[in-house]
Amino acid sequence: MLERVADQAKRATGAATGRKDAPEIDVSGVTEGVRHGHALKGSDTIFDLKDLTVRYNGQPAVKDVTMDVHENEITALIGPSGCGKSTLIRCFNRMNDLIPTATVEGHCFYHGQDLYDSKVDPVEVRKRIGMVFQKPNPFPKSIFDNVAFGPKVLGLKDVSERVERALRGAALWDEVKDRLDQNAYGMSGGQQQRLCIARCIAVDPDVILMDEPCSALDPISTGKIEDLMLELKEQYSIVIVTHNMQQAARVSNRTAFLIVELSASEKDRWGELVEYDDTDKIFTNPADPRTEDYVTGKVG
Amino acid sequence: MAERTRLHYQEELEELERSALSGLDLVVAAMDRTLEAVEHQDIELAELVIADDDRIDGRYLEVHQEILTLLATQAPVATDLRLISAMLHVIHSIERMGDQCVNISKVIPLTGHDAPQHEDMVDRILRMGKQARSMVSQAKKAFEGRDVELARDLVRQDDVVDQLNKECFALAVEVGDQKDVREWAMTMMLVARAIERIGDNAVDIGEQVAFVVTGLFREFEDASHPGETPAPAP
Numbered sequence: 001m002l003e004r005v006a007d008q009a010k011r012a013t014g015a016a017t018g019r020k021d022a023p024e025i026d027v028s029g030v031t032e033g034v035r036h037g038h039a040l041k042g043s044d045t046i047f048d049l050k051d052l053t054v055r056y057n058g059q060p061a062v063k064d065v066t067m068d069v070h071e072n073e074i075t076a077l078i079g080p081s082g083c084g085k086s087t088l089i090r091c092f093n094r095m096n097d098l099i100p101t102a103t104v105e106g107h108c109f110y111h112g113q114d115l116y117d118s119k120v121d122p123v124e125v126r127k128r129i130g131m132v133f134q135k136p137n138p139f140p141k142s143i144f145d146n147v148a149f150g151p152k153v154l155g156l157k158d159v160s161e162r163v164e165r166a167l168r169g170a171a172l173w174d175e176v177k178d179r180l181d182q183n184a185y186g187m188s189g190g191q192q193q194r195l196c197i198a199r200c201i202a203v204d205p206d207v208i209l210m211d212e213p214c215s216a217l218d219p220i221s222t223g224k225i226e227d228l229m230l231e232l233k234e235q236y237s238i239v240i241v242t243h244n245m246q247q248a249a250r251v252s253n254r255t256a257f258l259i260v261e262l263s264a265s266e267k268d269r270w271g272e273l274v275e276y277d278d279t280d281k282i283f284t285n286p287a288d289p290r291t292e293d294y295v296t297g298k299v300g
Numbered sequence: 301m302a303e304r305t306r307l308h309y310q311e312e313l314e315e316l317e318r319s320a321l322s323g324l325d326l327v328v329a330a331m332d333r334t335l336e337a338v339e340h341q342d343i344e345l346a347e348l349v350i351a352d353d354d355r356i357d358g359r360y361l362e363v364h365q366e367i368l369t370l371l372a373t374q375a376p377v378a379t380d381l382r383l384i385s386a387m388l389h390v391i392h393s394i395e396r397m398g399d400q401c402v403n404i405s406k407v408i409p410l411t412g413h414d415a416p417q418h419e420d421m422v423d424r425i426l427r428m429g430k431q432a433r434s435m436v437s438q439a440k441k442a443f444e445g446r447d448v449e450l451a452r453d454l455v456r457q458d459d460v461v462d463q464l465n466k467e468c469f470a471l472a473v474e475v476g477d478q479k480d481v482r483e484w485a486m487t488m489m490l491v492a493r494a495i496e497r498i499g500d501n502a503v504d505i506g507e508q509v510a511f512v513v514t515g516l517f518r519e520f521e522d523a524s525h526p527g528e529t530p531a532p533a534p
Contacts, residue, residue: 246375283377285515292378297306 043070046207046237047092052106054087054096061087062271064106067256074229074238076252076279078245080294083258084271085241089209091115092239093129094122127154130200134212136192138184138199143167143176146184146195150203162202169235170198171228190221197228201236208232210240214247226251245295248279255282257291309374313383316366317443320387323359323394324440324505328433330356330401331498335429337408338491339422346405356398363391382515386508390443393501397436400494400501407487418481421471421488428464428495431457435502442509451506455520461499468492 047069054061062084069075069092077085087096094115096102108115115125138146147163156162163180167173172194176187184195193213200208210229214222229238229251242248248255256276262269275282275291286292293299330349337345367384370376376384435457442450469492472485503520511517 245377249377284381286378295377296380298310299305 043073045069046071046111047239048107048109048112049091050107050109052088052091052104052108054084054091055103055105056099057101058103059268060270062258063261065258065273067273067276069237069239070254071237072233072235073253074233074240074251076248076255077239077241077258078243078248078255078294079258079271079274080260082260082269082271085258086211087271088258089211089239089241092207092209093126093131095126095131097122127203128205129207129209130203130205131209131211132193132196132200132213135216136189136196138187138192138195140183140185142181143184143187143195144180147198147202150199154203156203163198166198166202169201169232170194171224171231172198188221190217190224193217193221193225194228197225197232201232205236207237207239210238212241212243215243222247245283249283252279255279257282257286257288257294259290259294306374309370312366312370312374313376313380316363316370316387317383319359319366320363320391320394321440321443323356323363323391324436326356326359327394327397327401327436327498330398331429331433331436334401334404335426335433337405338429339426341408341411341414341417343409346408349405350402353398353402356395360391360395360398363387367391379512382512386512389508390505393504397498397501400498403494404491407490411484411487418471418475418485418488421468421475421485424464424468424471425488425492425495428461428468428492428499431461431464432495432498432502435461435499439502439505439509442506443512446509446513448510448513451509452520454503454506458499458503461496465492465496 045068049065049067049069052065053063065088077089079085090096091104091108092110092115096104104116110125110129113120139149141149144163147166148159151159151162164173164177167176172191175191176195184192187195193216197208197213214225217225226247229240232238233253240248240252254276255278257274258271259274260269261272275286275288277287281287282291283295286295330352333345333349333352336342337349367388370384374380435454438450438454438457441447442454468489472489475481475485507517507520510520
């Protein structure tokens with residue numbers, strides 16, 4: 001059981017040992033700060049999606065998405081259930097590779113490098129582009145070991161310092177510094193989610209993807225995560241999927257709205273990007289009436 | 301076709317708009333009485349206008365409270381948010397217009413029961429009043445119909461009010477040497493000024509119509525740069 005969890009964790013943190021011969025992502029065009037996981041301030045494009053389509057068993061889940069994601073910003077993906085926002089966020093670190101029936105067409109450029117190029121190692125991708133999931137998923141280990149896991153597997157030095165830095169970065173240090181050896185399962189849901197964020201930033205990623213990170217949390221814990229996101233974006237770029245439109249409005253710089261499209265026969269459905277703009281524009285004066293109807297809650 | 305949701309909230313928004321805009325009907329009624337009181341030097345009617353302003357103030361408080369409740373409970377966004385923001389402006393303008401009627405009504409007794417009246421000046425003030433009253437009605441119609449053109453036309457209507465106001469001033473300057481006549485003319489200038497402000501409030505409401513429809517808030521005319529047109533047609 002533990003081995004299976006650990007294996008999943010390796011894959012999720014990009015620490016799998018296979019494919020050692022695969023080339024790393026070419027980041028020669030990337031600034032020094034970014035290469036070391038500390039993105040420089042500014043709003044340069046970090047992801048550039050071109051006509052991205054994802055299919056499961058040949059059926060499109062999300063179609064022809066073209067958008068760019070900017071550095072040191074929080075980008076929110078919103079839309080009704082089934083619009084493909086979770087599928088889309090999983091393209092940013094090739095998590096869809098873990099689903100055997102998933103195929104990806106089009107391009108997802110990361111610092112100009114196509115992530116779906118056959119030469120790119122998905123493990124290396126996930127090392128730079130971490131992910132936090134809807135439900136907190138700590139390993140059944142101590143708080144320290146949870147955070148130390150990635151750095152240890154990657155053979156990084158100064159693990160203790162990294163753990164402290166990551167826990168401080170996740171606004172958790174003061175709450176757990178005296179019980180680092182205790183099992184992470186004893187933490188509250190909100191603490192567990194911040195632990196997962198700490199585990200993610202312990203390996204110095206460039207981007208943090210968050211798939212509904214607060215949907216299992218109470219409002220106080222949600223507020224803490226949102227504050228944390230606003231702090232983290234100084235160092236990292238964040239993409240978040242959220243059902244909570246007010247959360248998108250509160251924290252994000254830009255918002256993408258996706259919708260479910262139906263085929264003429266109504267047999268097939270897939271997600272499409274309707275509108276992508278500055279968050280304040282989306283929530284005060286959206287250009288597309290479908291966005292207007294969704295954000296005002298006029299249609300479900 | 302997606303299912304319509306938040307129907308109760310939509311009803312609340314519609315009711316809020318109805319409640320706020322019908323405040324303009326209260327203003328029109330107050331203006332009718334005020335102008336009649338000016339024309340006939342009717343102090344009793346003027347007192348009635350003052351007492352009745354409580355209804356306009358009450359509507360202001362009611363709509364204001366409803367706006368706070370909707371903001372707190374429904375987190376409105378997009379057009380709904382713009383509408384609510386506009387309602388705050390509109391209800392404030394309504395309250396101000398009601399107060400201008402009170403201001404006029406308060407000065408009527410100062411001129412006495414048999415005040416010396418300069419016919420040309422009274423004529424212009426009554427024309428101003430009718431023009432401003434028509435503007436208040438037009439502002440309501442423009443808001444209800446989300447009619448930006450009709451809203452922008454309020455600027456043209458307001459130019460008429462401003463011109464009459466200037467003519468009143470010119471007449472007041474030349475009104476004569478008698479003290480009581482000069483006093484009367486100065487009081488009438490206060491009346492003209494209050495009516496002129498009502499016209500401006502109607503234009504303000506027109507600007508809110510354009511904001512709700514286009515999402516862009518611009519003054520139709522910039523008082524500090526007269527003659528310029530700051531708001532391009534959407």
